[in-house]
Amino acid sequence: MKVPTDIEKAKTKNEEEEIMVNAIQQCLEDESCLPLIKEEIKLKIQCKRVESGKEELKVDQRRRVQYSLTEEEVFKRNRRKEQNRRSAVRTRSRQKTRIAELEKDVNSLEEDQCSLEQTIDSLKTELQTLDNMLKIHKCSQVKLLSSCGSSIQLLPTGNNLAILGGM
Structure with a gap:
Protein backbone atom coordinates (compact mmCIF):
# COMPACT_ATOMS: atom_id res chain seq x y z
CA MET A 1 0.00 0.00 0.00
CA TYR A 67 -27.21 15.72 -27.61
CA SER A 68 -29.34 17.75 -29.94
CA LEU A 69 -31.51 15.86 -32.36
CA THR A 70 -30.93 15.93 -36.09
CA GLU A 71 -33.68 17.06 -38.42
CA GLU A 72 -34.42 13.45 -39.33
CA GLU A 73 -34.70 12.45 -35.66
CA VAL A 74 -36.97 15.43 -34.97
CA PHE A 75 -39.10 14.48 -37.98
CA LYS A 76 -39.33 10.84 -36.79
CA ARG A 77 -40.19 11.90 -33.24
CA ASN A 78 -42.90 14.28 -34.46
CA ARG A 79 -44.28 11.61 -36.81
CA ARG A 80 -44.35 9.11 -33.93
CA LYS A 81 -46.14 11.65 -31.72
CA GLU A 82 -48.72 12.27 -34.44
CA GLN A 83 -49.24 8.53 -34.91
CA ASN A 84 -49.74 8.16 -31.16
CA ARG A 85 -52.28 11.00 -31.15
CA ARG A 86 -54.23 9.43 -34.02
CA SER A 87 -54.08 6.05 -32.34
CA ALA A 88 -55.37 7.57 -29.09
CA VAL A 89 -58.25 9.23 -30.97
CA ARG A 90 -59.15 5.92 -32.64
CA THR A 91 -58.98 4.10 -29.31
CA ARG A 92 -61.21 6.67 -27.61
CA SER A 93 -63.65 6.48 -30.52
CA ARG A 94 -63.79 2.68 -30.28
CA GLN A 95 -64.35 2.91 -26.53
CA LYS A 96 -67.20 5.40 -26.99
CA THR A 97 -68.78 3.16 -29.65
CA ARG A 98 -68.45 0.12 -27.39
CA ILE A 99 -69.95 1.99 -24.45
CA ALA A 100 -72.88 3.13 -26.62
CA GLU A 101 -73.48 -0.47 -27.76
CA LEU A 102 -73.32 -1.74 -24.19
CA GLU A 103 -75.78 0.95 -23.05
CA LYS A 104 -78.12 -0.04 -25.88
CA ASP A 105 -77.83 -3.69 -24.83
CA VAL A 106 -78.54 -2.74 -21.21
CA ASN A 107 -81.64 -0.77 -22.22
CA SER A 108 -82.85 -3.66 -24.38
CA LEU A 109 -82.31 -6.15 -21.57
CA GLU A 110 -84.09 -3.88 -19.08
CA GLU A 111 -87.07 -3.63 -21.45
CA ASP A 112 -87.08 -7.42 -21.84
CA GLN A 113 -86.94 -7.78 -18.06
CA CYS A 114 -89.92 -5.42 -17.61
CA SER A 115 -91.87 -7.34 -20.25
CA LEU A 116 -91.04 -10.65 -18.60
CA GLU A 117 -92.02 -9.30 -15.18
CA GLN A 118 -95.37 -8.18 -16.60
CA THR A 119 -95.85 -11.63 -18.13
CA ILE A 120 -95.00 -13.20 -14.76
CA ASP A 121 -97.53 -10.96 -13.01
CA SER A 122 -100.29 -11.78 -15.53
CA LEU A 123 -99.48 -15.50 -15.29
CA LYS A 124 -99.61 -15.31 -11.48
CA THR A 125 -102.98 -13.60 -11.71
CA GLU A 126 -104.23 -16.24 -14.16
CA LEU A 127 -102.85 -18.99 -11.92
CA GLN A 128 -104.67 -17.53 -8.92
CA THR A 129 -107.91 -17.32 -10.93
CA LEU A 130 -107.57 -20.91 -12.15
CA ASP A 131 -106.68 -22.07 -8.65
CA ASN A 132 -109.81 -20.41 -7.29
CA MET A 133 -111.91 -21.98 -10.05
CA LEU A 134 -110.41 -25.39 -9.25
CA LYS A 135 -111.25 -25.00 -5.57
CA ILE A 136 -114.83 -24.04 -6.44
CA HIS A 137 -115.08 -26.97 -8.86
CA LYS A 138 -113.83 -29.40 -6.21
CA CYS A 139 -116.31 -27.99 -3.74
CA SER A 140 -119.17 -28.43 -6.22
CA GLN A 141 -118.46 -32.13 -6.58
CA VAL A 142 -118.53 -32.82 -2.88
CA LYS A 143 -121.34 -35.18 -2.00
CA LEU A 144 -122.46 -35.06 1.51
CA LEU A 145 -124.08 -38.14 2.90
CA SER A 146 -126.91 -37.41 5.18
CA SER A 147 -128.18 -39.68 7.85
CA CYS A 148 -130.95 -40.82 5.53
CA GLY A 149 -128.60 -41.88 2.79
CA SER A 150 -129.46 -39.20 0.28
CA SER A 151 -126.66 -37.28 -1.35
CA ILE A 152 -126.46 -33.51 -1.37
CA GLN A 153 -124.59 -31.64 -4.09
CA LEU A 154 -123.09 -28.22 -3.64
CA LEU A 155 -123.16 -25.89 -6.61
CA PRO A 156 -121.31 -22.63 -6.84
CA THR A 157 -123.48 -19.52 -7.02
CA GLY A 158 -121.27 -16.47 -6.95
CA ASN A 159 -119.32 -16.61 -3.70
CA ASN A 160 -121.78 -18.99 -1.99
CA LEU A 161 -122.61 -22.62 -2.45
CA ALA A 162 -126.15 -23.77 -3.15
CA ILE A 163 -127.30 -27.11 -1.88
CA LEU A 164 -129.06 -29.39 -4.36
CA GLY A 165 -131.16 -32.25 -3.25
CA GLY A 166 -133.28 -32.53 -0.23
CA MET A 167 -132.77 -33.46 3.28
Whole structure:
Protein backbone atom coordinates (compact mmCIF):
# COMPACT_ATOMS: atom_id res chain seq x y z
CA MET A 1 0.00 0.00 0.00
CA LYS A 2 1.28 3.40 -0.98
CA VAL A 3 1.32 6.13 1.70
CA PRO A 4 0.28 9.50 0.24
CA THR A 5 2.77 12.36 0.55
CA ASP A 6 1.97 15.92 1.65
CA ILE A 7 1.91 17.11 -1.97
CA GLU A 8 -0.51 14.39 -2.99
CA LYS A 9 -2.71 15.19 0.03
CA ALA A 10 -2.82 18.87 -0.90
CA LYS A 11 -3.56 17.98 -4.51
CA THR A 12 -6.47 15.74 -3.52
CA LYS A 13 -7.79 18.40 -1.10
CA ASN A 14 -7.75 20.98 -3.89
CA GLU A 15 -9.48 18.50 -6.22
CA GLU A 16 -12.05 17.70 -3.55
CA GLU A 17 -12.72 21.39 -2.94
CA GLU A 18 -13.04 21.98 -6.67
CA ILE A 19 -15.45 19.05 -6.97
CA MET A 20 -17.54 20.40 -4.08
CA VAL A 21 -17.60 23.90 -5.62
CA ASN A 22 -18.76 22.36 -8.92
CA ALA A 23 -21.43 20.41 -7.05
CA ILE A 24 -22.64 23.59 -5.34
CA GLN A 25 -22.81 25.37 -8.69
CA GLN A 26 -24.73 22.44 -10.14
CA CYS A 27 -27.14 22.63 -7.20
CA LEU A 28 -27.79 26.28 -7.90
CA GLU A 29 -28.31 25.65 -11.62
CA ASP A 30 -30.64 22.67 -11.12
CA GLU A 31 -32.33 24.15 -8.04
CA SER A 32 -31.74 20.83 -6.34
CA CYS A 33 -29.36 19.70 -3.61
CA LEU A 34 -28.93 16.27 -5.18
CA PRO A 35 -25.48 16.90 -6.80
CA LEU A 36 -24.06 18.11 -3.48
CA ILE A 37 -25.43 15.07 -1.65
CA LYS A 38 -23.95 12.75 -4.29
CA GLU A 39 -20.52 14.33 -3.97
CA GLU A 40 -20.62 14.15 -0.19
CA ILE A 41 -21.52 10.46 -0.32
CA LYS A 42 -18.71 9.80 -2.85
CA LEU A 43 -16.18 11.51 -0.56
CA LYS A 44 -17.33 9.53 2.47
CA ILE A 45 -17.03 6.28 0.54
CA GLN A 46 -13.55 7.23 -0.67
CA CYS A 47 -12.45 8.12 2.89
CA LYS A 48 -13.73 4.81 4.28
CA ARG A 49 -11.95 2.90 1.50
CA VAL A 50 -8.66 4.66 2.19
CA GLU A 51 -9.03 4.15 5.96
CA SER A 52 -9.67 0.45 5.48
CA GLY A 53 -6.56 0.10 3.29
CA LYS A 54 -8.25 -0.23 -0.09
CA GLU A 55 -7.29 1.89 -3.04
CA GLU A 56 -9.35 4.88 -4.13
CA LEU A 57 -12.01 4.46 -6.73
CA LYS A 58 -11.60 6.61 -9.79
CA VAL A 59 -14.91 8.23 -10.58
CA ASP A 60 -15.48 9.97 -13.87
CA GLN A 61 -16.67 13.48 -13.01
CA ARG A 62 -17.75 14.52 -16.48
CA ARG A 63 -21.22 15.89 -16.83
CA ARG A 64 -23.60 14.07 -19.04
CA VAL A 65 -23.52 15.42 -22.56
CA GLN A 66 -26.86 16.44 -23.96
CA TYR A 67 -27.21 15.72 -27.61
CA SER A 68 -29.34 17.75 -29.94
CA LEU A 69 -31.51 15.86 -32.36
CA THR A 70 -30.93 15.93 -36.09
CA GLU A 71 -33.68 17.06 -38.42
CA GLU A 72 -34.42 13.45 -39.33
CA GLU A 73 -34.70 12.45 -35.66
CA VAL A 74 -36.97 15.43 -34.97
CA PHE A 75 -39.10 14.48 -37.98
CA LYS A 76 -39.33 10.84 -36.79
CA ARG A 77 -40.19 11.90 -33.24
CA ASN A 78 -42.90 14.28 -34.46
CA ARG A 79 -44.28 11.61 -36.81
CA ARG A 80 -44.35 9.11 -33.93
CA LYS A 81 -46.14 11.65 -31.72
CA GLU A 82 -48.72 12.27 -34.44
CA GLN A 83 -49.24 8.53 -34.91
CA ASN A 84 -49.74 8.16 -31.16
CA ARG A 85 -52.28 11.00 -31.15
CA ARG A 86 -54.23 9.43 -34.02
CA SER A 87 -54.08 6.05 -32.34
CA ALA A 88 -55.37 7.57 -29.09
CA VAL A 89 -58.25 9.23 -30.97
CA ARG A 90 -59.15 5.92 -32.64
CA THR A 91 -58.98 4.10 -29.31
CA ARG A 92 -61.21 6.67 -27.61
CA SER A 93 -63.65 6.48 -30.52
CA ARG A 94 -63.79 2.68 -30.28
CA GLN A 95 -64.35 2.91 -26.53
CA LYS A 96 -67.20 5.40 -26.99
CA THR A 97 -68.78 3.16 -29.65
CA ARG A 98 -68.45 0.12 -27.39
CA ILE A 99 -69.95 1.99 -24.45
CA ALA A 100 -72.88 3.13 -26.62
CA GLU A 101 -73.48 -0.47 -27.76
CA LEU A 102 -73.32 -1.74 -24.19
CA GLU A 103 -75.78 0.95 -23.05
CA LYS A 104 -78.12 -0.04 -25.88
CA ASP A 105 -77.83 -3.69 -24.83
CA VAL A 106 -78.54 -2.74 -21.21
CA ASN A 107 -81.64 -0.77 -22.22
CA SER A 108 -82.85 -3.66 -24.38
CA LEU A 109 -82.31 -6.15 -21.57
CA GLU A 110 -84.09 -3.88 -19.08
CA GLU A 111 -87.07 -3.63 -21.45
CA ASP A 112 -87.08 -7.42 -21.84
CA GLN A 113 -86.94 -7.78 -18.06
CA CYS A 114 -89.92 -5.42 -17.61
CA SER A 115 -91.87 -7.34 -20.25
CA LEU A 116 -91.04 -10.65 -18.60
CA GLU A 117 -92.02 -9.30 -15.18
CA GLN A 118 -95.37 -8.18 -16.60
CA THR A 119 -95.85 -11.63 -18.13
CA ILE A 120 -95.00 -13.20 -14.76
CA ASP A 121 -97.53 -10.96 -13.01
CA SER A 122 -100.29 -11.78 -15.53
CA LEU A 123 -99.48 -15.50 -15.29
CA LYS A 124 -99.61 -15.31 -11.48
CA THR A 125 -102.98 -13.60 -11.71
CA GLU A 126 -104.23 -16.24 -14.16
CA LEU A 127 -102.85 -18.99 -11.92
CA GLN A 128 -104.67 -17.53 -8.92
CA THR A 129 -107.91 -17.32 -10.93
CA LEU A 130 -107.57 -20.91 -12.15
CA ASP A 131 -106.68 -22.07 -8.65
CA ASN A 132 -109.81 -20.41 -7.29
CA MET A 133 -111.91 -21.98 -10.05
CA LEU A 134 -110.41 -25.39 -9.25
CA LYS A 135 -111.25 -25.00 -5.57
CA ILE A 136 -114.83 -24.04 -6.44
CA HIS A 137 -115.08 -26.97 -8.86
CA LYS A 138 -113.83 -29.40 -6.21
CA CYS A 139 -116.31 -27.99 -3.74
CA SER A 140 -119.17 -28.43 -6.22
CA GLN A 141 -118.46 -32.13 -6.58
CA VAL A 142 -118.53 -32.82 -2.88
CA LYS A 143 -121.34 -35.18 -2.00
CA LEU A 144 -122.46 -35.06 1.51
CA LEU A 145 -124.08 -38.14 2.90
CA SER A 146 -126.91 -37.41 5.18
CA SER A 147 -128.18 -39.68 7.85
CA CYS A 148 -130.95 -40.82 5.53
CA GLY A 149 -128.60 -41.88 2.79
CA SER A 150 -129.46 -39.20 0.28
CA SER A 151 -126.66 -37.28 -1.35
CA ILE A 152 -126.46 -33.51 -1.37
CA GLN A 153 -124.59 -31.64 -4.09
CA LEU A 154 -123.09 -28.22 -3.64
CA LEU A 155 -123.16 -25.89 -6.61
CA PRO A 156 -121.31 -22.63 -6.84
CA THR A 157 -123.48 -19.52 -7.02
CA GLY A 158 -121.27 -16.47 -6.95
CA ASN A 159 -119.32 -16.61 -3.70
CA ASN A 160 -121.78 -18.99 -1.99
CA LEU A 161 -122.61 -22.62 -2.45
CA ALA A 162 -126.15 -23.77 -3.15
CA ILE A 163 -127.30 -27.11 -1.88
CA LEU A 164 -129.06 -29.39 -4.36
CA GLY A 165 -131.16 -32.25 -3.25
CA GLY A 166 -133.28 -32.53 -0.23
CA MET A 167 -132.77 -33.46 3.28
